[in-house]
Amino acid sequence: MHVRVKTEDRRQAIIETAIEVFRDVGFERASMTTISRRLGGSKGTLYGYFRSKAELFEAAMKAAVETPGDRIMELLDPEADDLRSCLERFAKAYLGFILEKNVLAITRTAVAEGFDSSLGPHLFEQGPQRALATLAKFFAEQMERGRLCKSSAVVASIHFKGLIEAGFLEEALYGAKSQVDRRQAIPSAVDIFLRAYGPGTQEQLIAEPASSKTERRQVPADRSRER
Amino acid sequence: MHVRVKTEDRRQAIIETAIEVFRDVGFERASMTTISRRLGGSKGTLYGYFRSKAELFEAAMKAAVETPGDRIMELLDPEADDLRSCLERFAKAYLGFILEKNVLAITRTAVAEGFDSSLGPHLFEQGPQRALATLAKFFAEQMERGRLCKSSAVVASIHFKGLIEAGFLEEALYGAKSQVDRRQAIPSAVDIFLRAYGPGTQEQLIAEPASSKTERRQVPADRSRER
């Protein structure tokens, strides 16, 4: 036929503004009126593009997290020659990402929404879950190549993520300051991880449910690194 | 004078009811009317004991977390003969605690409140921060005794906490299910921790800011355990 059409640009502009507002005041406190005002438009327009506040919010979350998150996961290069420095680079980028104001705000909101609405679990799958899966795949590959001792790659990825986030994520979520410096913490966390998962540890780290009476030995290993 | 007095019992009853409601629907969605109804009383009474919703909320948080949390920290017995099993016992209790519905709800709310209100940081200090401090003190003691390699006790406690929570806390906060079983995860996490921090690792784990060009060696260690 004819006429004017809802533009993708406008949609993006709305999402961007929404992200801003959500970041500043959180989901519950963010009103559609505020968003429309900051956008310079009208509330009605918002409802022209999104059927509800929740829908707009979900779109905003996705836009803010998806692409940059995936890009970080690409830092896990299976061909990298130095595992330690590869992990450190990744950890630095990852930590920087999840501590970003935008991402923090989204995390906060997702958590706050974790009460009932399926939004919480859904966002977990799209975000942390996917990251964890990618990480596990990477670790599995490294185990194959003998650069990590063989064990459950899933558990290893969980431990790695835990070590990296420890001391930062929770603090940031609460709005408190970290006790430690990021520059120092990352190599330290990676080091701890490699101490436990590095090559030279022969036996299974994770006992299968069957044998809970596992003997654990320790095997020497030599590693050095330079910066 | 004479007459009826605001009783401490009633205050406690209010707090308990408040905890219930907060746990069920979260802070923002919890209305004073709901609380008073479930309490079986009147909204006015609430305001007789607490000047505002925030004040009631803070009291409820404190009551729900403080005492049981402190009790768990007592599981860290410096005199325990077997460090590994001591850590496992503690980890189990700790994890059970922070994954409780009550505590989860509080954490969620505290996080949601992390935007501005000083409530977030304040709750962090009262909760996780204190736990971390106790843990660090315990680790420092163990390092003295040669049961852990000497390094920063603060960092060690952060790593330990991270390893234990990894795979559970974030999932629970989002309202998602964990990928791993708690019974298996705890010994596994403790094991990883001891691999890295156990005795026999001589040098400093955490480089001081000065020497960022640290050589890291690995020293063999023998440990075994039985259940």
Next chain:
DNA sequence: AATTAACCGTACCGAATGGTCGGATACCGA
């Protein structure tokens, strides 16, 4: 029994919110 404060119930206030609607206007394709 008299006193007095806690308590209940309910109504109410003011503010804010998500969402809708209608009319005026700017914009674009044909």
Next chain:
DNA sequence: TCGGTATCCGACCATTCGGTACGGTTAATT
């Protein structure tokens, strides 16, 4: 140029919430 739609604006609705006010009732103390 013209038709039609996106957009704007403001009003509006229904609801909810924190908080207050008030009259009537209950219960503890003297």
